[in-house]
Amino acid sequence: MSLDLDSIRAAHKRIRAQIHRTPVLTSSRLDEANGASLFFKCENFQKISAFKARGATNAVFVLDDATARRGVATHSSGNHGAALARAAKLRGIPAHIVMPSNSAKVKVRAVESYGAHIVFCEPTEAAREAACTDVIATTGARLIHSFENEDVMAGQGTAAVELLEDVSDLDLVVCPVGGGGLLCGTAVAAKSMRPQIKVIAVEPANVDDAARSFRAARRIVTKKKFTIADGLRTNVGAPNFPIIQRYVDDIVTVSEEAITSAMRTIWGTMKIIIEPSAAVPYAAIMERQPSQGYGSAGKIDIAGKRVGIILTGGNVDLDALPWMRLEVRGQKPEGRS
Amino acid sequence: MSLDLDSIRAAHKRIRAQIHRTPVLTSSRLDEANGASLFFKCENFQKISAFKARGATNAVFVLDDATARRGVATHSSGNHGAALARAAKLRGIPAHIVMPSNSAKVKVRAVESYGAHIVFCEPTEAAREAACTDVIATTGARLIHSFENEDVMAGQGTAAVELLEDVSDLDLVVCPVGGGGLLCGTAVAAKSMRPQIKVIAVEPANVDDAARSFRAARRIVTKKKFTIADGLRTNVGAPNFPIIQRYVDDIVTVSEEAITSAMRTIWGTMKIIIEPSAAVPYAAIMERQPSQGYGSAGKIDIAGKRVGIILTGGNVDLDALPWMRLEVRGQKPEGRS
Numbered sequence: 001m002s003l004d005l006d007s008i009r010a011a012h013k014r015i016r017a018q019i020h021r022t023p024v025l026t027s028s029r030l031d032e033a034n035g036a037s038l039f040f041k042c043e044n045f046q047k048i049s050a051f052k053a054r055g056a057t058n059a060v061f062v063l064d065d066a067t068a069r070r071g072v073a074t075h076s077s078g079n080h081g082a083a084l085a086r087a088a089k090l091r092g093i094p095a096h097i098v099m100p101s102n103s104a105k106v107k108v109r110a111v112e113s114y115g116a117h118i119v120f121c122e123p124t125e126a127a128r129e130a131a132c133t134d135v136i137a138t139t140g141a142r143l144i145h146s147f148e149n150e151d152v153m154a155g156q157g158t159a160a161v162e163l164l165e166d167v168s169d170l171d172l173v174v175c176p177v178g179g180g181g182l183l184c185g186t187a188v189a190a191k192s193m194r195p196q197i198k199v200i201a202v203e204p205a206n207v208d209d210a211a212r213s214f215r216a217a218r219r220i221v222t223k224k225k226f227t228i229a230d231g232l233r234t235n236v237g238a239p240n241f242p243i244i245q246r247y248v249d250d251i252v253t254v255s256e257e258a259i260t261s262a263m264r265t266i267w268g269t270m271k272i273i274i275e276p277s278a279a280v281p282y283a284a285i286m287e288r289q290p291s292q293g294y295g296s297a298g299k300i301d302i303a304g305k306r307v308g309i310i311l312t313g314g315n316v317d318l319d320a321l322p323w324m325r326l327e328v329r330g331q332k333p334e335g336r337s
Numbered sequence: 338m339s340l341d342l343d344s345i346r347a348a349h350k351r352i353r354a355q356i357h358r359t360p361v362l363t364s365s366r367l368d369e370a371n372g373a374s375l376f377f378k379c380e381n382f383q384k385i386s387a388f389k390a391r392g393a394t395n396a397v398f399v400l401d402d403a404t405a406r407r408g409v410a411t412h413s414s415g416n417h418g419a420a421l422a423r424a425a426k427l428r429g430i431p432a433h434i435v436m437p438s439n440s441a442k443v444k445v446r447a448v449e450s451y452g453a454h455i456v457f458c459e460p461t462e463a464a465r466e467a468a469c470t471d472v473i474a475t476t477g478a479r480l481i482h483s484f485e486n487e488d489v490m491a492g493q494g495t496a497a498v499e500l501l502e503d504v505s506d507l508d509l510v511v512c513p514v515g516g517g518g519l520l521c522g523t524a525v526a527a528k529s530m531r532p533q534i535k536v537i538a539v540e541p542a543n544v545d546d547a548a549r550s551f552r553a554a555r556r557i558v559t560k561k562k563f564t565i566a567d568g569l570r571t572n573v574g575a576p577n578f579p580i581i582q583r584y585v586d587d588i589v590t591v592s593e594e595a596i597t598s599a600m601r602t603i604w605g606t607m608k609i610i611i612e613p614s615a616a617v618p619y620a621a622i623m624e625r626q627p628s629q630g631y632g633s634a635g636k637i638d639i640a641g642k643r644v645g646i647i648l649t650g651g652n653v654d655l656d657a658l659p660w661m662r663l664e665v666r667g668q669k670p671e672g673r674s
Contacts, residue, residue: 023360044608045362264655271381271610271651314608318601318660 005192008157011058036302041163044314048082056083058155059144071141075128080146085116098131147181148237157185171305174281177201177210178232180240187247198249202284205253210236214251231277258287260322278312342529345494348395373639378500381651393420395492396481408478412465414440417483422453435468484518485574494522508642511618514538515569517577524584535586539621542590547573551588568614595624597659615649
């Protein structure tokens with residue numbers, strides 16, 4: 001199988017009963033502030049409160065019975081682990097989730113709540129991969145990588161299918177990029193359904209491997225650095241990069257301050273809870289980050305346009321909101337509510 | 338005019354173009370936790386982020402031209418002030434909003450953003466009323482009280498009309514009570530559209546004048562006390578009480594801890610932002626507060642029922658969330674997300 005609109009539509013049909021068709025919200029206040037029409041695809045209202053439910057469900061339900069019976073495995077400290085655990089439970093097969101021993105309790109509980117087998121490991125990349133290899137060798141489970149798997153990418157692309165079905169004449173889709181699973185699915189779906197659409201990816205400047213790779217026309221792997229957008233700390237996957245090169249129009253980067261400010265603006269104005277990673281596209285709109293390739297004004301040019309924005313998830317620690325940190329540093333941002 | 342379904346339907350027709358028909362959200366997780374079907378009417382997504390937009394708009398647009406031209410006035414440090422300012426702007430008439438000098442800046446800015454004339458006064462009841470009387474004497478403006486006005490009540494009742502239109506066979510509607518504007522509109526609309534429905538009001542135990550009045554069958558006025566549910570600190574209005582006696586089945590009270598916990602549960606589970614006052618109905622469901630009149634188990638009996646819940650608003654200070662205070666006191670609640 002290769003990733004194309006057919007595989008994404010097949011994924012949509014496959015997972016439809018197991019996921020929400022999430023609403024597309026608008027805000028007259030944000031439209032006025034930006035001189036554009038913004039359409040927010042609310043994957044924070046998705047099952048497990050993140051788009052990851054789509055890809056994991058597709059990857060689990062596409063397996064033949066014999067393979068499925070041996071179970072699935074992944075390493076994830078984030079939403080993919082919960083998504084895979086849930087999908088496996090829905091299919092009635094085992095799931096083995098490798099999690100770092102320092103994972104947040106709330107994330108461990110989420111995975112546990114779906115009855116998955118959790119394998120704890122040291123919080124290093126090597127330990128995660130070793131533990132995952134080990135559990136696969138022991139159980140015969142199928143590895144479902146969180147973004148390098150084409151069935152996962154196809155599943156993630158179903159959010160864009162719904163967005164383009166629900167909103168006509170979009171000029172632009174803006175999507176965050178971490179490993180690239182959502183971005184690949186989104187770009188292939190959007191460009192296939194509407195060839196004239198622009199697809200712009202946004203990345204935290206602190207982890208700008210995708211933007212740098214895109215400029216250099218070769219995949220550059222960088223060391224992990226901190227970003228408040230914890231879903232986007234990873235490098236773009238090897239199978240993801242050529243798809244991004246082919247289908248994505250530009251990748252822009254945003255500051256940590258812009259991410260926090262965008263998150264707070266969306267909370268305060270739209271009254272919905274999104275996680276920091278989900279605020280990254282709107283950060284690019286607020287910050288009017290100079291782009292190096294797209295848009296006559298050197299920014300994401302949204303003036304007068306119809307812009308689709310994927311709000312990727314809503315899993316955030318309500319005890320540690322990013323503006324509390326900024327406050328400590330004396331940089332309390334103004335809400336717009 | 339008296340408050341009845343006709344006046345509420347007339348209000349709905351009058352304001353329809355100026356307000357949102359807000360969505361009704363559900364949560365399979367909360368349904369499972371409670372063994373009931375819960376339908377949340379999301380007035381946090383309303384214009385000015387609160388149901389108050391409905392009543393103020395109706396009260397402004399029902400005025401004849403000669404009266405309207407002289408403007409409208411109210412005293413409010415909360416959502417009604419912003420709602421009246423917005424409604425007046427939409428009609429192109431002056432609005433005079435009396436606000437205590439210690440009002441939150443964000444609330445002052447909201448009123449200012451609609452071009453209203455703000456009259457600051459000392460933060461006492463007497464000073465507010467004197468300032469309001471004064472501005473009315475000077476300008477000839479019409480007083481639009483935030484809950485004692487029947488046009489305001491009729492406007493607030495339009496949320497229940499939409500809820501009952503969108504959700505069939507509701508057994509129960511749960512609604513917070515402060516002054517009683519929303520409760521009167523809700524109860525009259527719900528009972529008129531569906532006579533077998535139960536209407537249960539919920540009030541913070543710290544300001545339990547409505548519950549006490551309901552038991553005593555006479556209006557008891559109590560001193561203002563603190564509650565985190567800042568929209569519900571007021572006593573029930575004199576014209577509101579007989580309507581409540583006639584149409585409401587019971588009034589139950591909830592603790593401050595239950596309000597905070599309910600607010601956090603709805604944030605964490607539904608990924609929407611509601612203000613503390615809006616969490617009060619769900620607090621009664623979570624706390625399973627013994628009721629003194631309704632329900633065989635001495636609680637709000639929702640088991641197996643279809644329950645409509647009005648989420649009244651989403652205006653909350655993102656820098657001062659109630660669980661931060663609890664944390665300081667060493668009572669950090671568990672999230673359910």
